[in-house]
Amino acid sequence: MTTASLTHTERVRLEALRYATGEESATYVAIMRTFTGEIAGLLSDQSAAEVAARLAEQGFELDRETVDDRLSYLVEHGNLARSPRETEARSLREYLQNRARYQLTQRGELVHRFVEELLGHTESAREVSTEMLGGILHGLTALAALDGEAIESAGPEALARDIGTVFAQFERLVSSTRDFYTYLSQVLVRYDLDRAEFAVFKTALLDYLQRFVDEIARHMPQIADVLARVEPNVPALCARANAGQRLRGVDGEVARRSAGLDPADWPSLHAWFIGGPGRDSDATGVRRLATDAMRALLVNLRRIATGGREQSRYSDLLTLARWFAEADDDTAHALWAAAFGLYPCRHLAFVADDDGDPIPPTASWWRTPVADVPLALRRTGARTVRGRAGRREDYAAAKAARIAERERAEERRAAALAEIRGHSGRLGTVRLSDEARTALLGLYSRALLERGRPLTADDVAEVDAGGWVLTIRRAPGAGTTIVSPAGHLELHDLVLAVHETGYRQQETG
Numbered sequence: 277m278t279t280a281s282l283t284h285t286e287r288v289r290l291e292a293l294r295y296a297t298g299e300e301s302a303t304y305v306a307i308m309r310t311f312t313g314e315i316a317g318l319l320s321d322q323s324a325a326e327v328a329a330r331l332a333e334q335g336f337e338l339d340r341e342t343v344d345d346r347l348s349y350l351v352e353h354g355n356l357a358r359s360p361r362e363t364e365a366r367s368l369r370e371y372l373q374n375r376a377r378y379q380l381t382q383r384g385e386l387v388h389r390f391v392e393e394l395l396g397h398t399e400s401a402r403e404v405s406t407e408m409l410g411g412i413l414h415g416l417t418a419l420a421a422l423d424g425e426a427i428e429s430a431g432p433e434a435l436a437r438d439i440g441t442v443f444a445q446f447e448r449l450v451s452s453t454r455d456f457y458t459y460l461s462q463v464l465v466r467y468d469l470d471r472a473e474f475a476v477f478k479t480a481l482l483d484y485l486q487r488f489v490d491e492i493a494r495h496m497p498q499i500a501d502v503l504a505r506v507e508p509n510v511p512a513l514c515a516r517a518n519a520g521q522r523l524r525g526v527d528g529e530v531a532r533r534s535a536g537l538d539p540a541d542w543p544s545l546h547a548w549f550i551g552g553p554g555r556d557s558d559a560t561g562v563r564r565l566a567t568d569a570m571r572a573l574l575v576n577l578r579r580i581a582t583g584g585r586e587q588s589r590y591s592d593l594l595t596l597a598r599w600f601a602e603a604d605d606d607t608a609h610a611l612w613a614a615a616f617g618l619y620p621c622r623h624l625a626f627v628a629d630d631d632g633d634p635i636p637p638t639a640s641w642w643r644t645p646v647a648d649v650p651l652a653l654r655r656t657g658a659r660t661v662r663g664r665a666g667r668r669e670d671y672a673a674a675k676a677a678r679i680a681e682r683e684r685a686e687e688r689r690a691a692a693l694a695e696i697r698g699h700s701g702r703l704g705t706v707r708l709s710d711e712a713r714t715a716l717l718g719l720y721s722r723a724l725l726e727r728g729r730p731l732t733a734d735d736v737a738e739v740d741a742g743g744w745v746l747t748i749r750r751a752p753g754a755g756t757t758i759v760s761p762a763g764h765l766e767l768h769d770l771v772l773a774v775h776e777t778g779y780r781q782q783e784t785g
Contacts, residue, residue: 291353292387300346305395306336307346308355308388311380321359321379347378355384404488405452408445409495413502415442419513420505427512436517436537443536446545457565464572482573485566493714496559497721500550501770504730510542553728560725689715696774697744703772705757713760719746720772731770740777747773 282290295304310322310330322330324344331338338346350356359377415438422430506513517537535541551557556564596615600608635644692715699706708716723739723746724731731737731750738747749771756772758765 288354289383292355292383294353295350295355296387296391303331303336303338303346304350305388305391306331306334307343307350308384308391309334311356311378312385312388312392321377323377327378344376347376350384351378354381355387357381403452403484404456405445405448406488406491408449409491409499411445412442412449413495413499415439415445416499416502416506419509420502422509422513424509424512427509427516430516432517432519435513436534439513439517439536440534443534443541443545446548447535450548453562457562457569460569464569482570485569489563489566492559492563493717493721496549496557497717497724500557500721500724501767503545503549505769507542507546507730510539514539550730551725551728556725693741696746697741700774700776703756703758703774705759707759710760710762713758713762713765716746716758716772717765720748723748743777745775745777747775749773 295301295308298304307327310327324340324347327347328338328340328343331343347356351358356378357380359379418438419442427435514537546552547555548558551560596611599611603611688711692709692712695708695712696716696719719739719741723737726739727737731748733750733752736747736749738745750769751771752769754769754771756767756770758767
């Protein structure tokens with residue numbers, strides 16, 4: 277939505293953010309904290325005198341009239357409302373002081389919660405909550421086990437709790453993933469990392485990203501399969517979960533409930549783990565972003581490896597800023613002159629000797645035209661004259677090592693595919709190596725992604741593995757078990773089979 281398309285109501289709602297960005301934002305934030313700091317303050321109202329007394333405890337000395345003006349401003353912008361409660365006064369003075377009382381609005385509480393979250397935010401790394409994947413899989417598996425009769429006999433509160441838990445875990449997973457990649461993008465674009473910092477960051481990043489991608493790859497096919505079984509029952513599940521006693525507002529409308537208790541909330545879960553026709557799932561996009569992060573890491577590594585000169589003055593400028601912050605006035609002026617060479621504009625000029633440069637070096641920069649600064653000086657701060665071009669770096673050994681590494685990886689994958697191909701026909705209970713198991717799950721995920729919709733009874737999804745085909749058929753009551761050193765993987769109601777290319781023509785022929 278663009279700014280031009282905002283309605284009058286939406287613009288009025290955005291006015292509630294103004295108190296946190298003005299010149300007196302410190303006092304406004306302190307006033308809002310008196311209404312939101314404790315749970316008891318949510319249902320209470322306060323007068324200007326009471327707010328002034330509580331502000332004095334926080335170190336803000338404001339008279340009652342000023343506090344009353346601040347409270348009126350918050351009322352005008354929707355953060356507070358005037359309380360309808362009548363005041364009891366034992367004297368005229370007490371009545372004049374307490375005649376206007378204020379209470380918190382729903383909009384004001386929401387805005388201030390976001391303000392406090394922003395003020396308390398730190399630019400630090402946050403791990404992705406991959407532990408939520410197991411909880412999401414467990415919760416969806418329990419919901420998939422409910423048939424029509426079980427849904428009708430289930431308790432509404434217990435069913436709402438199970439659905440709400442799945443979506444709370446999903447929201448935690450999505451928000452932590454966004455925070456992690458936002459932090460990662462800020463670090464990867466920095467050019468001030470030295471070799472030691474880069475080595476620490478590289479080790480932690482490579483190890484953590486690998487574990488993160490492995491967790492996504494291990495859980496995504498299973499969650500996608502269980503979610504496909506749950507989705508036909510979503511309307512019935514939501515209807516039963518909402519069958520209990522519901523809260524209604526003063527206008528008679530039913531109050532909002534937790535995410536997941538409305539069928540319109542479920543497509544977001546489908547988009548994250550399954551995707552759609554012509555659209556990859558968000559989980560696949562997360563794995564692709566990990567590859568992009570690796571590529572950006574290599575860009576930084578190439579910059580550090582080519583030459584010992586740093587291309588960023590970030591750390592130098594931070595050191596200079598700290599010196600300015602700690603210096604007195606005289607020292608700051610001397611530091612300014614030493615760092616930038618900008619002395620006071622008192623110069624003695626003389627005629628320039630060089631006809632090609634009519635501006636004498638003693639002329640004030642205030643009245644002279646802009647000087648042409650060489651590119652090398654402007655970018656790197658180097659004042660030396662460049663000599664001949666240096667010898668080109670020879671990356672032949674590094675390229676050969678990467679090519680050999682890629683060939684070994686292709687050989688291992690070819691061996692894994694050959695191991696799977698050796699189990700021709702239906703795969704009931706099959707024992708595979710860890711690499712073959714990983715390759716099989718990759719083919720399984722690719723087949724479902726290319727299918728673009730859930731498998732129905734007697735429906736088939738297939739993927740070409742180069743010379744042979746893996747087929748996936750839904751068959752209630754059947755199953756496939758894959759045994760490997762990493763553990764057992766059981767696929768319920770699914771039959772996996774390996775066929776040579778052209779098996780359909782052979783069957784029809």
